[in-house]
Amino acid sequence: MIDLHTHTTESDGTCPPVELIAEAVRAGVEVLSITDHDTFRGYDQALSVARSSGVELICGIELSTKLNGRSVHLLGYFPQPDGEMADFREWVLEMQASRRERNVRLSERLRELGVDVSLEEAEAIGRGMTGRPHFAQILVQKGYVANIRQAFDEYLDESARGYVYRREPQLTEGVRRIRGAGGIASLAHPTRIHGHVAALLPDLCAAGLDAIEAYHSDHTPQETEFFLGLARKHGLKITGGSDFHGALKPEARLGAGCNGNLNIPREVVDAWGRSPAKSPACP
């Protein structure tokens, strides 16, 4: 079993990186990628534990990018992380700084709306990767909304009254940066993209997109088949994963997806044509 899309407490998941490796062992996940939003900190923390646990850990990241004014997530995989990545890591740190600055403005905006949710409260939960889900948790805890979904609908989503803009790279820049660092750029959960993915793909392929996330917890079997077909048509590689977030999204199970809708074959990674950095076997 493989799972190439997971989040830890270093972005918006609830499972610390080291515990995620233990969870992967329990779930029978042999090849795992940690794809935290805009950071490698979870991967960095988990790497040595993964090695001693015999879990093959692929260096990954999920970038928030823009395509035609909409937010689109882009996965980056680095099967052989090496010196090429220094510039990329530097760029990722710059984006984190811009996220922090957005959070300052978000807490100010909420205060204007009469909502008492401070940056400090959100950062107490989210630490260095504080983002909108952490503000959402406080909104729920303080009784402003009934649940996380409502927090986004009423305050945090792009169409909601509390939303504040954040500078995000264009999708094409994300693709270019990932490839420049020797990585594979994959379109994340394509079912969530507004507009017709099939119509967008020729341009994205021309921009250098390598792969598409055909397997994802949100995909119906028909959607998975559809995206596999698009991959064949455009000569794209395939990626897939549960988008595991721990307790924040309990229905998406590590390795297995929603209601067991994932069973991603190992061949998916083998077909990338670059062997992942091998983890030494258990002593």
Ligand SMILES: [Zn+2]
């Ligand atoms: Zn995503």
Ligand SMILES: [Zn+2]
């Ligand atoms: Zn994700």
